Amino acid sequence: MHRGLIEELVRKNDSRILLAVIDGLGDISIEELGGRTPLEAAITPEMDSLAAGGALGVHIPVARGITPGSGPAHLGLFGYDPVTCQVGRGMLAALGVGFDLKHGDLAARINFCTLNEDGIVTDRRAGRISTEKCVELVEMLADIRIKGVEIFVIPVKQHRACVVFRGSGLLDDLEDTDPGLAGQRPVRVTGSGKSHRIVREFQRKTARILKNRNPANFILMRGFTLYREFPSVEERFGLTAAAVALYPMYRGVAGLVGMDIMKCSSDDIPGQVKAVKKGLESGHDFIFLHHKPADSAGEDGNIQAKISAIEEFDRALPSFLDLGFDVVCITGDHSTPCTMKLHSWHSVPVLIHGGPQRSGYSSAFSEKQALSGALGSFMSTEIMPLLLASAGKLAKFGA
Amino acid sequence: MHRGLIEELVRKNDSRILLAVIDGLGDISIEELGGRTPLEAAITPEMDSLAAGGALGVHIPVARGITPGSGPAHLGLFGYDPVTCQVGRGMLAALGVGFDLKHGDLAARINFCTLNEDGIVTDRRAGRISTEKCVELVEMLADIRIKGVEIFVIPVKQHRACVVFRGSGLLDDLEDTDPGLAGQRPVRVTGSGKSHRIVREFQRKTARILKNRNPANFILMRGFTLYREFPSVEERFGLTAAAVALYPMYRGVAGLVGMDIMKCSSDDIPGQVKAVKKGLESGHDFIFLHHKPADSAGEDGNIQAKISAIEEFDRALPSFLDLGFDVVCITGDHSTPCTMKLHSWHSVPVLIHGGPQRSGYSSAFSEKQALSGALGSFMSTEIMPLLLASAGKLAKFGA
Numbered sequence: 001m002h003r004g005l006i007e008e009l010v011r012k013n014d015s016r017i018l019l020a021v022i023d024g025l026g027d028i029s030i031e032e033l034g035g036r037t038p039l040e041a042a043i044t045p046e047m048d049s050l051a052a053g054g055a056l057g058v059h060i061p062v063a064r065g066i067t068p069g070s071g072p073a074h075l076g077l078f079g080y081d082p083v084t085c086q087v088g089r090g091m092l093a094a095l096g097v098g099f100d101l102k103h104g105d106l107a108a109r110i111n112f113c114t115l116n117e118d119g120i121v122t123d124r125r126a127g128r129i130s131t132e133k134c135v136e137l138v139e140m141l142a143d144i145r146i147k148g149v150e151i152f153v154i155p156v157k158q159h160r161a162c163v164v165f166r167g168s169g170l171l172d173d174l175e176d177t178d179p180g181l182a183g184q185r186p187v188r189v190t191g192s193g194k195s196h197r198i199v200r201e202f203q204r205k206t207a208r209i210l211k212n213r214n215p216a217n218f219i220l221m222r223g224f225t226l227y228r229e230f231p232s233v234e235e236r237f238g239l240t241a242a243a244v245a246l247y248p249m250y251r252g253v254a255g256l257v258g259m260d261i262m263k264c265s266s267d268d269i270p271g272q273v274k275a276v277k278k279g280l281e282s283g284h285d286f287i288f289l290h291h292k293p294a295d296s297a298g299e300d301g302n303i304q305a306k307i308s309a310i311e312e313f314d315r316a317l318p319s320f321l322d323l324g325f326d327v328v329c330i331t332g333d334h335s336t337p338c339t340m341k342l343h344s345w346h347s348v349p350v351l352i353h354g355g356p357q358r359s360g361y362s363s364a365f366s367e368k369q370a371l372s373g374a375l376g377s378f379m380s381t382e383i384m385p386l387l388l389a390s391a392g393k394l395a396k397f398g399a
Numbered sequence: 400m401h402r403g404l405i406e407e408l409v410r411k412n413d414s415r416i417l418l419a420v421i422d423g424l425g426d427i428s429i430e431e432l433g434g435r436t437p438l439e440a441a442i443t444p445e446m447d448s449l450a451a452g453g454a455l456g457v458h459i460p461v462a463r464g465i466t467p468g469s470g471p472a473h474l475g476l477f478g479y480d481p482v483t484c485q486v487g488r489g490m491l492a493a494l495g496v497g498f499d500l501k502h503g504d505l506a507a508r509i510n511f512c513t514l515n516e517d518g519i520v521t522d523r524r525a526g527r528i529s530t531e532k533c534v535e536l537v538e539m540l541a542d543i544r545i546k547g548v549e550i551f552v553i554p555v556k557q558h559r560a561c562v563v564f565r566g567s568g569l570l571d572d573l574e575d576t577d578p579g580l581a582g583q584r585p586v587r588v589t590g591s592g593k594s595h596r597i598v599r600e601f602q603r604k605t606a607r608i609l610k611n612r613n614p615a616n617f618i619l620m621r622g623f624t625l626y627r628e629f630p631s632v633e634e635r636f637g638l639t640a641a642a643v644a645l646y647p648m649y650r651g652v653a654g655l656v657g658m659d660i661m662k663c664s665s666d667d668i669p670g671q672v673k674a675v676k677k678g679l680e681s682g683h684d685f686i687f688l689h690h691k692p693a694d695s696a697g698e699d700g701n702i703q704a705k706i707s708a709i710e711e712f713d714r715a716l717p718s719f720l721d722l723g724f725d726v727v728c729i730t731g732d733h734s735t736p737c738t739m740k741l742h743s744w745h746s747v748p749v750l751i752h753g754g755p756q757r758s759g760y761s762s763a764f765s766e767k768q769a770l771s772g773a774l775g776s777f778m779s780t781e782i783m784p785l786l787l788a789s790a791g792k793l794a795k796f797g798a
Contacts, residue, residue, distance in 0.1 A: 028757045035759040062796055063404065064777050065784025069797035082797065083401040089798045223798070340755050343795055345788045347757075347775065367757065377775040 006079070006385050006394070010238040015326040015355075015391035017239070017286045018276075019383075021077060022313055023070070023250075024295025025332025026348040026367065030303060030339060038294075038306040038338065039349065040366040044314040046321075047330060047351060047365040054328075054353030056362045057375025059383055061334045067345045073333035074253045078233060078288070079384030085230055087253065088172070089223025093162035095252020097154050101227040106170040106195060108224045110153070110161040111178060112137060112216035113186075121182050125159040126216040134161060137216055144205045146198055163202070163221065170195045176222035177203065186220055199224075232258025233286065237388060242279035244272050245290035254288055269316040277323050289320065298336030306338055327354035327391045329383065330365070347377060355390030405478070405784050405793070409637040414725040414754075414790035416638070416685045417675075418782075420476060421712055422469070422649075423694025424731025425747040425766065429702055429738060437693075437705040437737065438748065439765040443713040445720075446729060446750060446764040453727075453752030455761045456774025458782060460733045466744045470494075472732035473652045477687070478636060478783030479629060486652065487571070487624025492561035494651025496553050500626040505569040505594055507623045509552070509560040510577060511536060511615035512585075520581050524558040525615035533560060536615055543604045545597055558615070562601070569594045575621035576602065585619055598623075631657025632685065636787060641678035643671050644689035653687055668715040676722050688719065697735030705737055726753035726790045728782065729764070746776060754789030 027037040061068040062082050071092050072082030087095075090107035101107065112134065114123040129137075138155040145151075149167035156162060174195055177187045189200045203219065210217045233239045235258070243254030244262045251261045260282075262275040272289065279287050291313050297305035321328065328351075335346040349370035358374035371377070375386070388394045426436040460467040461481050470491045471481030486494075489506035500506065511533065513522040528536075537554040544550075548566035555561060573594055576585045588599045602618065609616045632638045634657070642653030643661045650660045659681075661674040671688065678686050690712050696704035720727065727750075734745040748769035757773035770776070774785070787793045 028755055029759040058775070063401065063784065064781040065786075065788035065793060066404065066408070067788065067793065067795045069795055072797035083404055087797060092798045337755055344755065345785075345793070346755075368760065371760070371773060371775065372771055 005397070006388065007236050009394045009397055010388065011393060011395050012238045013392055015285065015393065016280060016324065017387050017391050018289060018320065018325040018328045019077065019286070019387065020289045020291065020320070020328070020330045021074070022291045022294050022310060022330065022332050024298045024334060024336030024343070025310070026335025026337075026344075026346050027298065027306070028335070028337045028339065028346060032303060037367050038303060039310055040368065042307045042310040042314070044310060044365060046314045046317040048363065050328065050330070050353040051351050051362045051365040051369065053359055054351055055357040055359055055375050056365065056370040056373025057350045058347035058367075058370045058373075058377045059331065059350050059380040060347050060377065061380045065345050067343050068334050069343070070249060070333060071253055073380070074250065075257070076380030077331070077333060077383055078257050079237065079381055080230060080257060081381055087256065088225025090162060091225040091227055092249060092252065093156060093160070093223070094154065094164050095255065096249040097156055097162065098248045098251065099152065099154055099162075099164060101164065102166060103227060103229045104166070104168065104170060105227040106165040106172055106224060107227060108163050108221040110163055111220045111222075112159045112161070113218050113220050114215040115186075115218040119185055121179060121184060121186060121218075121220070123215060124178065124182055124220060128158050129216050131155065131157050133216065134158060137210065137213065140209050141206055144202065144209070146201050146205075148194065149198055151202065159216070165195070165198055165202075170226060172224045172226040174199060174224040176220075176224075178220035178222040186218070230257050234258055237384060238393065239286040240284045241286040241288065242282070242284040243288045243290070244275040244279065245288070246272075247290070247292055250290045259288060260284065269319065273316075273319045273323070276320055280323055294332070295336045298338050299341055301338050301341040303338045325354065327352065327387055329387055331383065347371075348380075350375065350383060352386060352390055355392065357390065404796070405787065406635050408794045408796055409787065410792060410794050411637045412791055414684065414792065415679065415723065416786050416790050417688060417719065417724040417727045418476065418685070418786065419688045419690065419719070419727070419729045420473070421690045421693050421709060421729065421731050423697045423733060423735030423742070424709070425734025425736075425743075425745050426697065426705070427734070427736045427738065427745060431702060436766050437702060438709055439767065441706045441709040441713070443709060443764060445713045445716040447762065449727065449729070449752040450750050450761045450764040450768065452758055453750055454756040454758055454774050455764065455769040455772025456749045457746035457766070457769045457772075457776045458730065458749050458779040459746050459776065460744075460779045464744050466742050467733050468742070469648060469732060470652055472779070473649065474656070475779030476730070476732060476782055477632060477656050478780055479656060480780055484629055485624075486655065488622025489561060490624040490626055491648065491651070492555060492559070492622070493553065493563050494655070495648040496555060496561070497647040497651070498551065498553055498563060500563065501565060502626060502628045503565070503567065503569060504626040505564040505571055505623060506626060507562050507620045509562055510619045510621075511558045511560070512617050512619050513614040514585075514617040518584055520578060520583060520585060520617075520619070522614060523577065523581055523619060527557050528615050530554065530556050532615065533557060536609065536612065539608050540605055543601065543608070545600050545604075547593065548597055550601065562620070564594070564597055564601075569597075569625060571623045571625040573598055573623040575619075575623075577619035577621040585617070629656050633657055636783060637792065638685040639683045640685040640687060641681070641683040642687045642689070643674040643678065644687070645671075646689070646691055649689045658687060659683065668718065672715075672718045672722070675719055679722055693731070694735045697737050698740055700737050700740040702737045724753065726751065726786055728786055730782065746770075747779075749774065749782060751785060751789060754791065756789065
């Protein structure tokens, strides 16, 4: 895709787009399902009806053979090249807990760990301390002051926390201090930059505070990332976008590209429907709706749970569609094959309904039909142009 | 594909990959075969069984509409962009005769030609002199000495030879001296660089030696290429690779990307099986196996011979597979349609078996099924990432 081509052609109109992401949707043939995938085995009359009246295809999340994390995978769906727009682990951790990152913030993941008397890491996860313990330790670190930066330490879960340094002139040219393996010393922060000095001092001060807090007597840091704001979907695509997602990480990635994050009054489908409704009523013409359970089921290798998650989404679909969308896209951010219990590189089925589609090629929403669908196969970043075009939001290129 | 993305994600493991290339495999519908291709007409139970349990797709060797030579076509299969990693004609000629090129060598193709008294090229191929004659003429040129370089002149076939200049500071910014058409003068080597001076002197000295050797009384040079070593597949993909190929050119291209070239004790299938076995036993986790006869048959327009070549490979396949591979890829480097008797730009069927594949879409290995296979259509350079992913040799991208 030529840089800036879409941006030049964007024109606004009143059409409303729904991008519904069933996390980890794609799968591969499963013997127990007679060679079908969970999507193929699931009973999904609503999506099948949209498939029949719309068009199917498959998207490649990052590049062929590349297994994406959730961050890059979602950026692709939002029309951002996931390789040039990298979202580091530190940034994701901070976004994941809903921390309000500002442009120029330096974020990193923290693991509480155990050091022995010789300074060797004996446990990179400090015996997986409880989340309560983590909160308690983080509170002890809250008093650390370092000249030239504000410091935010945020507990995440068990031994996991994250740290954000806020100040001018920070850079993320820092190596992980986590050696990656027990039995080694933490990696020393060398280098004379401002960020290096601050991180070194932070590490020294945390060590002093944690000294007698065995097993969590030290911290390891990794994934230093400087938070750079990306151009928003409003700037790039003229979309006033809102995100309805229960998990902080997906809200975080949506926030990265300038989507408004809608609050859900409850964690169930009615709560999400209300949030989408509110999003539309407050003038948004693009809604990103995130559905997590299919991915979790895939990572657990739980075939039936994945089928159920997909069926649950299908039953909920009419409540969302009734709110009035002109173009609806249903896809996944990546595949999470149950037999792999992992994200994978396999292509992901895409359904687009609404607007002038080359319809009549498909009777159901499935990997198989998507592979021979009217849309063909394309990069995830090409979904956004297809949605804009379907919604009449792209002008003709050239005379 | 983003430069360096794959390289960053590569991780080593013990999985073994076989890349079997049936040269010129792809074809187009042939009337005599009832509209089928040789691959579709051939009886190939082994490949069909792999197709059923694996996944099919088609690759585009260089770009749509581009007919590749064997050099670029193989580079693509090895994961090297064939346009940025150019293998010039001179380099190919030298590799093709098994000449051991060193980094910095300047190579060019030579044609013996006929000049008339006015210095006009009357025959660019010197009446296609015999190969014996060519060898004799090359021996006469062997005594040429030029200060600052070693010179190697190597006979190829009929009027064709090649020359390699070895010395420091050589560049390949030289135009062909071959005017491309009879009735014109050879193109003069202008320019004041070291390479220009040397090539000019070489041309003058050959002219003096050949003066009375009508019809081969002059040489034309083309395709000046500096031999630069490419980063190896070991550096790029963490693969310890070996090549089993009977023809020098394919061994040459494999050598270019750092594959170890296995010797075959005999030119038949058992000899190649032994060589592959030895490759695996000596610690290689990637084997490139080259099968030539299908391409030769295609270039001869010999439909039955192409079918037989494919069937011969299919019969041989179990002996290779029995050696123990985790991921097997069978494809061609390009299409060589029998009705064209030439390489062509048509896409080439690809079969990948092993690792988590979206299988169950295909029942036979054929152009038709490959076009609607689970892998879709992709560039030849994307095969390597797919093989690495299938073999579990690529980590997840991003969190």
